[in-house]
Amino acid sequence: MKNQCSKIGKCNLFGGELEIPEDSVIRYKCFYCLGEESRWSSCKRFMIIDELGYCPDFVMPNSLLSSEQIMNRIQWSKVSN
Ligand code: SF4
Structure with a gap:
């Protein structure tokens, strides 16, 4: 059993790139x-x-949004940009 996330290299939160409190x-x-x-x-x-x-x-680790809601928001932001 691994003791660290396997997505660390792809995650902006882990990389400290998100504008949220330290x-x-x-x-x-x-x-x-x-x-x-x-x-x-x-x-x-x-x-x-x-x-x-x-x-x-x-998206935060403890987000209550469903995957579908997140996909919809991504689509919406692509259309509005
Ligand atoms: S925030 Fe989630 S996806 Fe990102 S490194 Fe941590 S556990 Fe993995």
């Missing part, structure tokens, strides 16, 4: 990214990266 990043890393597989595999960003190969910055 203490939130540390909390997410400790709880999800560097936890046991049951933790990081339940991260919403992990699930979206697994599905799309990337995860938009608005």
Whole structure:
């Protein structure tokens, strides 16, 4: 069982590229990214990266949005840009 997320190299949150408070990043890393597989595999960003190969910055690990809602938001932002 791995003790760190397998998507670390593809995740902007882990890379410190998101504009969120540093203490939130540390909390997410400790709880999800560097936890046991049951933790990081339940991260919403992990699930979206697994599905799309990337995860938009608005998705947090504990997001309550469904994958479908996230896909819709991605589509909407592509149309409006
Ligand atoms: S935020 Fe989620 S997807 Fe990103 S490295 Fe942490 S556990 Fe993995």
